[in-house]
Amino acid sequence: PMFFPYGTVEIKSEAANKAFKVNGHRLKPLYENQAAKEETIEELSLGKPSYPPAATP
Template identity: 55%
Template sequence: MDQDEDERKLQLNELNEIRMEAYENSKFYKERTKFYHNLIVRKDFEVGQKVLLYNCRLGFMGGKLRLKWIAPFIATNVYPYGVVEIKSESTNKSFKVNGHKLEPFQSNPSLLDAIMEETSLLDLASHSP
């Protein structure tokens, strides 16, 4: 009888140790998750800033050669909680989008030419020998 009681006490102690180890592991996981979450950079936009809009219609099967960003827009109004009103430079239409779908536009002349240039595959096929 005494041997069974001692064995049961050992099992309870082992269970408590396993519980404490799980608690420490979850604490370590929470600290690590908090560290990585704090590394996320918040995007702040200003009125008059040029931005690129993410083309969400491409989906997962957008293709390698398709651009994922639509050419520059101008931020006309910045609302709280990440909403930004943008205006197209070419059509002057304005609409509101979530700030997560925007990137600040870096004005690099060679990059701008690459974004703006459009070439049809039919034109390339007609020029080949």
């Protein structure tokens, strides 16, 4: 995940190559086809975070 100012986090699906941002919310598993998933994920490991370069004034 990539972290931005004010608590915004960008999450990217490696399989689908899609990204979305969340702000101030808990991250939950997202499935494109919820009906196909019958198991519950109780633990989700995130990769090492990356940070955008610092802005130059």
